[in-house]
Amino acid sequence: MRVLVVENMAHSDLGQVGVALQESGTEIDLRQPFAGQALPNDIHGHDALVVLGGEQSAVDDHIHPYLPELARLMRAFADAGKSVLGICLGSQLLARAHGADNLLGRTREFGWHGVKLTAEGERDPVLSAAGEAFTSFEWHSDSFTLPEGAVHLATNPTVANQAFRIGRAAYGMQFHFEAGTSVVEGWNRTFEGVINRLEPDWLKRYPEHAARHAQQADAAGLALARAWVATIQPAEYADHGIRRFAAAGA
Numbered sequence: 514m515r516v517l518v519v520e521n522m523a524h525s526d527l528g529q530v531g532v533a534l535q536e537s538g539t540e541i542d543l544r545q546p547f548a549g550q551a552l553p554n555d556i557h558g559h560d561a562l563v564v565l566g567g568e569q570s571a572v573d574d575h576i577h578p579y580l581p582e583l584a585r586l587m588r589a590f591a592d593a594g595k596s597v598l599g600i601c602l603g604s605q606l607l608a609r610a611h612g613a614d615n616l617l618g619r620t621r622e623f624g625w626h627g628v629k630l631t632a633e634g635e636r637d638p639v640l641s642a643a644g645e646a647f648t649s650f651e652w653h654s655d656s657f658t659l660p661e662g663a664v665h666l667a668t669n670p671t672v673a674n675q676a677f678r679i680g681r682a683a684y685g686m687q688f689h690f691e692a693g694t695s696v697v698e699g700w701n702r703t704f705e706g707v708i709n710r711l712e713p714d715w716l717k718r719y720p721e722h723a724a725r726h727a728q729q730a731d732a733a734g735l736a737l738a739r740a741w742v743a744t745i746q747p748a749e750y751a752d753h754g755i756r757r758f759a760a761a762g763a
Contacts, residue, residue, distance in 0.1 A: 521567025566601030591683035604685030611660030622651035
């Protein structure tokens with residue numbers, strides 16, 4: 514399998530998703546359009562798409578003019594029945610790609626928080642892998658409305674739309690389930706000044722936070738990553754969608 518991974522800022526990390534992809538023997542094609550790298554012109558060469566988080570909003574087209582093209586690419590993968598995973602900003606872009614609204618600056622979460630599955634989430638083959646409730650890392654102030662036709666999979670008291678699925682296997686997850694302990698600790702070092710402004714006590718209390726949440730969050734994140742990777746199908750299953758994408762003028 515060959516998976517396209519799109520990073521939207523420096524110091525992104527596939528984390529637990531990278532572990533699951535490596536376990537499956539998947540080839541990763543990493544692109545950084547924020548740094549000027551081109552996105553693929555079509556979906557022919559990849560079996561799935563992962564779009565990671567970033568500091569920008571999903572509608573910052575004036576700063577990052579590649580964002581509309583990335584949203585279109587996510588929609589094309591989803592319409593072709595290929596597996597898509599949008600994390601944090603990636604989930605907001607997936608929502609945008611399917612006509613939903615991006616809600617800017619309304620719902621700030623930082624650190625480990627609880628996530629609870631909806632009834633649909635408990636039946637979903639990916640979300641249910643982590644159990645009906647679990648802890649995951651959050652870092653965002655934007656969120657989204659649910660696209661028309663999406664299945665609402667997870668929620669918490671701060672952000673109603675924590676996860677959704679649209680089509681066969683296009684998943685948007687607001688929370689950073691990919692951020693295992695090593696990723697979080699790397700962010701603590703890299704973004705120390707940002708974190709101190711955002712949550713002045715976070716770094717001082719990090720050992721306490723980690724002791725309470727890290728092990729459970731790591732286990733849930735890896736379970737979700739493995740379950741999503743299991744949805745990736747060989748390219749021939751999506752031939753009808755590829756033809757439809759090509760006909761649309763890609």
